[in-house]
Amino acid sequence: MIVERACIAGALILAAMASAHAQLRGTGDLGIVIERATGSVRIVDTSARAQIGRVQNLGDLSHASAVYSRDGRYAYVFGRDGGLSKVDLLQARIEHRIMQAGNSIGGAISQDGRIVAAQNYTPGGVKLFSAATLELLADIPATYGDSGQRAKVVGLADAPGQRFVFSLFEAGEIWLLDASDPRQPRIEKFPAGLQPYDGLVTPDGRWYVAGLYGEDGFALLDLWHPGNGVRRILQGYRQGEEKLPVYKMPHLRGWAVAGRRAFVPAIGRHEVLMLDTETWEAGGRIAVAGQPVFVVARPDARQVWVSFAFPDNGKVQVIDTETAEVIRTLEPGRAVLHMEFTPRGEAVWISARDDDRVMVYDTATLEPVAQIAADKPSGIFFSARAARIGF
Amino acid sequence: MRRRHMNKWILEFGLAMLIWAATASASDTIEIPGAGRQQELIDLLRQDCGACHGLYLTGGLGPALRPQDLRGKPDESLSEVILRGRPGTPMPGWQAFITRSEAGWMVNTLRKGLPDDR
Numbered sequence: 001m002i003v004e005r006a007c008i009a010g011a012l013i014l015a016a017m018a019s020a021h022a023q024l025r026g027t028g029d030l031g032i033v034i035e036r037a038t039g040s041v042r043i044v045d046t047s048a049r050a051q052i053g054r055v056q057n058l059g060d061l062s063h064a065s066a067v068y069s070r071d072g073r074y075a076y077v078f079g080r081d082g083g084l085s086k087v088d089l090l091q092a093r094i095e096h097r098i099m100q101a102g103n104s105i106g107g108a109i110s111q112d113g114r115i116v117a118a119q120n121y122t123p124g125g126v127k128l129f130s131a132a133t134l135e136l137l138a139d140i141p142a143t144y145g146d147s148g149q150r151a152k153v154v155g156l157a158d159a160p161g162q163r164f165v166f167s168l169f170e171a172g173e174i175w176l177l178d179a180s181d182p183r184q185p186r187i188e189k190f191p192a193g194l195q196p197y198d199g200l201v202t203p204d205g206r207w208y209v210a211g212l213y214g215e216d217g218f219a220l221l222d223l224w225h226p227g228n229g230v231r232r233i234l235q236g237y238r239q240g241e242e243k244l245p246v247y248k249m250p251h252l253r254g255w256a257v258a259g260r261r262a263f264v265p266a267i268g269r270h271e272v273l274m275l276d277t278e279t280w281e282a283g284g285r286i287a288v289a290g291q292p293v294f295v296v297a298r299p300d301a302r303q304v305w306v307s308f309a310f311p312d313n314g315k316v317q318v319i320d321t322e323t324a325e326v327i328r329t330l331e332p333g334r335a336v337l338h339m340e341f342t343p344r345g346e347a348v349w350i351s352a353r354d355d356d357r358v359m360v361y362d363t364a365t366l367e368p369v370a371q372i373a374a375d376k377p378s379g380i381f382f383s384a385r386a387a388r389i390g391f
Numbered sequence: 392m393r394r395r396h397m398n399k400w401i402l403e404f405g406l407a408m409l410i411w412a413a414t415a416s417a418s419d420t421i422e423i424p425g426a427g428r429q430q431e432l433i434d435l436l437r438q439d440c441g442a443c444h445g446l447y448l449t450g451g452l453g454p455a456l457r458p459q460d461l462r463g464k465p466d467e468s469l470s471e472v473i474l475r476g477r478p479g480t481p482m483p484g485w486q487a488f489i490t491r492s493e494a495g496w497m498v499n500t501l502r503k504g505l506p507d508d509r
Contacts, residue, residue, distance in 0.1 A: 245483030
């Protein structure tokens with residue numbers, strides 16, 4: 001009798017454990033942290049401020065980035081070695097994985113969530129895949145010039161109308177790709193300027209902006225009226241100033257817009273540039289602690305957070321967008337590589353590669369509130385990106 | 392008198408040799424950095440150079456830097472690129488952080504392949 005009771009109790013506990021394991025939950029507060037040296041990602045819960053899973057065998061994740069399926073369940077992780085992995089956040093496992101190029105740096109997902117696009121350095125070009133199966137839909141080589149050279153593709157982003165926009169580093173061009181028929185994409189090409197190094201689509205989906213390394217300025221394309229061509233903005237912002245060596249290329253995605261004002265990393269200067277997004281005229285500069293890499297706005301745009309290139313990469317500065325002043329300098333750890341805000345911005349997660357940790361800051365008090373261990377963490381990508389244009 | 396003159400000569404010769412040795416070691420030969428500094432330079436190669444050349448130096452915005460990629464390129468010009476950068480490309484000069492001798496050691500290290508390389 002006692003034994004029987006014990007057996008029933010045991011069975012009940014097992015059943016309870018099994019159902020707890022298969023507990024229903026959403027993914028809106030989940031995300032991933034890339035561990036660049038070990039080819040793994042940690043799945044994190046931004047409500048619990050904790051790790052809930054880990055996925056390994058994702059290849060070379062140096063310069064890895066990720067986009068999300070529109071249901072927020074799957075992260076598409078782009079590896080440097082050309083690996084593209086579809087990671088299930090809920091089951092902490094790889095759903096599909098392919099090797100799609102020799103050297104890749106990122107990707108984008110279409111407006112309708114059906115197409116994943118990868119941007120590749122080798123062979124230079126863009127490939128389109130089915131978001132469901134990772135089946136190849138189209139291969140678009142980034143050829144330019146008379147002898148069919150291929151350019152490295154940078155700054156790929158999605159745009160409204162089932163389009164993708166990207167830049168060709170060596171060719172100095174911006175290509176606008178219409179993937180309405182993903183197996184027969186249509187391409188329009190625009191001259192952009194010397195050596196575009198990254199690009200972004202503004203949060204409203206209207207503008208594509210490419211940063212130029214080879215000249216002073218940015219290239220702007222109006223996605224409502226692409227026929228008007230590329231316009232050069234912030235031209236000559238480095239004129240008359242000594243050019244400093246650039247120890248790390250700035251990243252433009254995460255472009256901070258507060259009201260009419262956008263905050264942009266100056267290349268090779270210890271400055272954040274401001275510009276008016278109505279007129280696209282320069283609107284002043286803010287001196288900061290180093291060469292900015294990421295300049296990202298808190299979702300309500302009241303603050304802009306700035307991370308830096310070597311040798312100032314142990315610092316993060318917070319700018320008040322109302323006064324355009326640096327209000328705090330933080331030291332989250334050695335070699336800060338990335339910052340990601342929670343969906344409504346009460347917290348920001350910051351990876352410190354050389355301290356093997358992710359620091360979580362309260363954005364109201366600017367104090368650290370949690371710390372998550374991670375092996376050489378780099379990019380942090382929360383599932384809220386699923387619903388953002390240009391991410 | 393004669394002896395004093397001789398001593399002075401020896402002293403001057405000795406000083407000249409010391410100066411020669413010091414300048415030679417700074418420009419012509421490669422000093423092996425201390426163990427701590429070696430690790431810093433390897434981390435720099437892997438992480439900071441790796442930002443553009445790839446964590447495994449398989450290339451990125453910058454070219455690949457594996458032993459087979461550097462074959463046929465003279466030491467001196469590779470050191471020069473590390474220190475002064477390559478104009479017209481995004482490659483910056485690192486001379487604010489690295490001595491000429493350390494750049495030479497980095498080139499040797501790249502030729503052998505970084506430790507714990509796949």
